[in-house]
Amino acid sequence: KQEVTQIPAALSVPEGENLVLNCSFTDSAIYNLQWFRQDPGKGLTSLLLIQSSQREQTSGRLNASLDKSSGRSTLYIAASQPGDSATYLCYTPLVFGKGTRLSVIA
């Protein structure tokens, strides 16, 4: 059964810093991997979707990578801003990680 782990559970950084969020999964036979953002008390916003045949996807200041062989994905956020503060969730079909709670301090 697929297990998705996200490290760290929480992260606090000063504004402007570049940061990396990590996601690992146990079953590499995935169709895709998706990164979401969740603001407190809100639903999920899709950030990036990486298909199993892809190695990375970029959207603005966000870059997500996928290494199926090692069972890892990273979400890179460049030049972080206070508005980036949220919980970031990693998802492989049908299974979510528990998320990384990010705080960007002005």
Added chain:
Amino acid sequence: SQTIHQWPATLVQPVGSPLSLECTVEGTSNPNLYWYRQAAGRGLQLLFYSVGIGQISSEVPQNLSASRPQDRQFILSSKKLLLSDSGFYLCAWQTPGLVSREQFFGPGTRLTVL
């Protein structure tokens, strides 16, 4: 464009009462539909998914049930709520046919069982 609606947005119910949460999708046909629950201090857990009318797959045994009476309507129900049913319930849709497609989530329903 496609949109997904959930209601109610918040709900407070006594233990033992029934539950009905509704999710509807607009702008697409025959979507895959999903119900997830996010309990306090825990991650998002898949409860049910459906690939078509009347087709429901359950991922976790519990006192909840799901139904899909229409193509773009997905309902989560319970006959008798438990305290442990409290949480944030999210509905999601996906383009039909391929699990490799992106999932899109609704705004969620926050359920408190007292």
